[in-house]
């Protein structure tokens with residue numbers, strides 16, 4: 405029987421299909437951190453292995469070191485696949501429902517009263533597969549129906565291009581909408597039939613007010629108009645404090661005076677930004693100067 409190399413031995417020990425060295429993990433952590441802001445702790449080693457294994461198999465490369473060399477060579481397509489594989493996209497319709505209640509009961513009525521022009525701009529930053537911007541759109545349209553004459557635009561962006569494609573399509577399996585009440589389901593979704601049985605599709609009137617774009621929050625932003633509300637929920641939890649500070653300072657600059665910011669349930673602006681006042685559970689308002 406031949407003698408196994410130390411590496412092969414290690415790979416077999418872990419019952420792994422591909423050799424995954426410590427230096428490969430370190431390279432991946434550095435690259436994803438620099439490119440996306442996502443910080444991968446040591447405890448994410450197995451997650452990284454399982455998520456990138458699929459890419460390695462699809463590309464037919466020998467092991468993680470060869471895959472890292474490909475990334476090192478700067479293949480732009482693979483950088484996209486790489487980041488898509490490493491993002492965490494968990495989301496749902498009406499996730500953290502108190503945010504939408506607050507939007508409907510406290511934010512929209514004030515904007516309706518205070519705005520000289522009937523224009524509303526909202527950003528869902530890190531929109532994943534679209535459940536968040538569609539929930540925002542339902543909430544807004546229930547308050548400002550098409551007949552209200554308000555000019556409403558929601559911009560929905562995510563780093564993960566696969567998620568943006570899925571979000572734009574607006575098609576979901578039935579399971580995703582079980583928590584939504586019957587009235588809303590009937591109002592905002594079309595039930596699939598025949599080949600599409602078991603699925604629902606968002607109605608075009610909601611899609612019409614949302615612009616979906618792939619966008620890395622660390623890069624330049626295309627928005628030129630001030631935002632009334634920004635939702636950036638369960639995104640910065642993966643970023644370090646420095647990246648968070650820069651991001652929230654940019655959000656503050658982009659928000660209109662007294663604009664609102666909604667963040668995720670385990671996130672906080674404590675020691676991250678002084679530009680916002682906490683006005684509800686993970687709900688902030690831009691402070692005036």
Ligand SMILES: C[S@@+](CC[C@H](N)C(=O)[O-])C[C@H]1O[C@@H](n2cnc3c(N)ncnc32)[C@H](O)[C@@H]1O
Pocket residue numbers: 439440441442491492493494495496499529530531532533536561562563564567619620621622636637638639668
């Ligand atoms: C856990 S999901 C949150 C989805 C939704 N906001 C919610 O709370 O249900 C986090 C999303 O942030 C996106 N993301 C991570 N880093 C990003 C970055 N640098 N730029 C833009 N989006 C990013 C991921 O692709 C992912 O879809």
